[in-house]
Amino acid sequence: MKQLLDFIPLFAFFATFKTLGIFPATGVLIASSILVYGGLWLKDKHLENGQKLTLVATILFGGITLLLHDDTYLKWKAPVINWIFALAFLASLYIGKEPLIQRMMGKAFEMPASIWRKLNWAWIFFFIVAGASNAYVAFYFEKYWVDFKVFGSLAMTFIFIVAQFIVLSRYVKTDDMVNK
Template identity: 55%
Template sequence: MKQLIDFIPLILFFIVFKLDPRTVEVAGHTFTLGGIFSATAVLIGASVVVYGLLLIQQRRLEKGQWLTLIACLVFGGMTLAFHSETFLKWKAPVVNWLFAVAFIGSHFIGEKPLIERMLGHAMTLPHAVWVRLNIAWILFFLVCGFANLFVAFTFQSIWVDFKVFGSLGMTLLFMLGQGIYLARHLHDNDPKKTENR
């Protein structure tokens, strides 16, 4: 569910991007609504609101949520400041690769892989299973980063569609695969059997 919350600003970005450009007046100020730059402004505003509400409700944000918010502010801000969508195209690849680096780093820093630190309170699995799950997350983030980069600079007419629906689809498929993999191990009470899978 937490991963889906991260898609709220992205979905709002998509809706505004798809609007035919129009001029709207809010509190005596005139704005253009529709297209990449107003969509970027909505993405920034929605991210601040969503993560701000989460911060108030939970009294903290996870590191991944901080990274997503900061990347949105930096890449979105540069897109608006320099009036170039190129900066925004780099946001998804960079964020995904930074997540991959964090998961890679957890193999060398600390006693547990990052995925075990995140989910270990909810389930008990053998170390080998946690390592395989962590590697799966590394590969997932690397693939997502390269897929976003490839589509953004090769198929420019559909990159926003892919950014929203492609990323969401890849995430849902990966989560489904992870659930199936975990189900195999959660029903096995013999840790030695699970170690060998």
């Protein structure tokens, strides 16, 4: 349920963009992000690193977009966030004991280290492609940018995650494994 809250600013942005345009939508994106993540922080006294990055990037790129009245900056938000995630997953292969994906999903899956590393590489590749596709659409197909940002990116992510879980389903920890 908490992950669904992350989509509130995106859908508020989309609805506002379709009715009022990019600059009011950017203001709504910033405000709704502050409300959602502020509410989560007040409730849990903590935000996940991805949520912190998203909030800071939204305020920074959205703020510059509004200040300079230039949507170019907002168009760079999604690619930059995706590429930062790719760098974090890449760095985790060399820093720490486990790849980042294993730290995130290790409680649910029991896999050999080589599979964790391959999965981590898959996420690196995914974030690079997601960032590149967002940038490509934003700057070469501007008319469809917001639609792609909302529906195309979500569809890519959903398909990637579903495919990943199909492949990984044989590694799901059972109750016997968890209770050891």
